[in-house]
Amino acid sequence: MIREQRKLDHIRYALELGDGERKTGLEDIRFLHNCLTPVEPDRVDIRTRIGNLKLPVPVMIDAITGGADRVKEINRKLAAVAGRAGVSLAVGSQYGSVREGQHADTFAVIREENPDGIFFANVSALATPEEARAAVDMIRADALEIHLNVTQELIMPEGDKQFSLIRDNLSRLQDCTNVPIIIKETGCGMAAEQIQELQAMGFSCFNIAGLGGTSFAAIEAARGRNTRYEKFASWGIPTAWSLIDAAHVAKPWDTVIASGGIRNGWQAALAIALGADAVAMSGNVLTMLMQNGEEAAVAYLQDVIADLKDIMVLTGCRTVRELQRAHLVYTGETMDFIRSRGYAPLDRRIR
Template sequence: MQRAKRKLEHIQYALELGDGPAATHLADLRFLHNCLPEINPADFVLSVEILGKRLRLPFFIDAITGSTDAVTEINRKLAQVAARTGIGMAVGSQFGAVRDGSGIASYTVVREELAEGLVIGNISALATPAQAQAAIDMLQADALEVHLNAAQELWMAEGDKDTCGLLANLMQIRDAVSVPVIVKETGCGIAAEQYELLLEQGFTAFDCAGAGGTNFPAIEAKRQGVELTEEFAAWGVPTCWSLLDAQQTLPQNALL
């Protein structure tokens, strides 16, 4: 019951608080004009193959919600949008579902609506390899996001504060499961040092989820009725910076 209440509060406060206050800094980027492009727009192809599935556009709906029956229709509608537009979808954290069976329908509905499409599972980096595989099996998932959310957990009253051993556990999950593993942040970004560390350990797929969008530390503070300081409210690596770090750090064949 506590987990279901928390998931509903996440949706409530995400809508109430909006994005930020940190900026993604994507607006700071400018395209350089090429006066001699030598291209034909008719030759452009926007479809792309990712994780063995062909997408009409190089987009997917990233992890949003789940773990309570009350959000089943939200995920159903999101999956319907993904199916109609030819893009993929990742579900919210399945940790509760694989631990105690809560809200399983809020996840399985995604595969029901996106029968042949790209569906990505989602599990905590604290999960066991067996729980990670159960999350994959629940969705017949094409890949699994393993999320890192240290900042959120610190501000969550019931959060897991001890992050010792996460990298070793990530590696155990990756080596045990049947689909590719994507290392995912949850709104605070991935910096060059962590890309390098993860790359050294054999990880090749990342979802940087940088600062500037949904702010989970702010949401958790709101749940407790407290205000974040200005520094913590803007905590994280902006999405633009995280992507630039990835470009400089990762090989071209890495999935980002």
């Protein structure tokens, strides 16, 4: 019951708090317009990949919720929205369900609603290989997200603070399933140094989930009524900065997913131009669904995809790979970050 109430609290505070004043860093970056674009709208190709998994569009609904009876219908609606919009969907953490054997139906409902959908399972970095496989089997997942949420666990009174075990346990999970494994942050971003550690373990898919969107630190501070932790709502690496770091260490076979405050097609396009292979959104989709219904949520995602395609035309990019090489102009604190990390502003990865 405690875990179930926590899941409900997460939804409540995510809707109430929104993104706050946290910045993604994307506001410091602009495209250069191509007035001689050779790309026609009907020739834009937005197919992409996550590991060896092919996606028709580089947009997904990221982990939101599950594990409580009263959110079963939310997951059903999210699956319906994903199917109609043509995007993939990641479920919220299944860790409690695979560990305690409860509420599996609140996750399995997505496959009932959208039998042919592309779905990602989700477990803690402290899950066992058996629990990770159970999470994949529960929804017949096409990929598995393993989430890192140190900030949330630190602030959460009932949080699991065995942080010294994470690296060793991740090594145990590296080959636990035959679907792509994505190492996912939960709103605090990934730095190049930790991405390199994960690469050394054998991981090649990363959801950097930077600062700028839903803050679980803010949610846990509000849920626990602990004002001391409110300042940690702004803790983390902004999404754009984390993408820049990732771009400088990514290998040709790696996959990078951008999430954390991406709210429209313009930001999605910028994230891809910074090196992301796909972008993920959660809090904004949940808000649209809960406040305006399924039709509005589908239309919202369709607009994101349409704007992304239009920007590809306006920058002369026919494919996602070409957009990853688009010319960008950096300003403000993001330029300061680039310089402080010793990067040349025009450094581009070629994959």
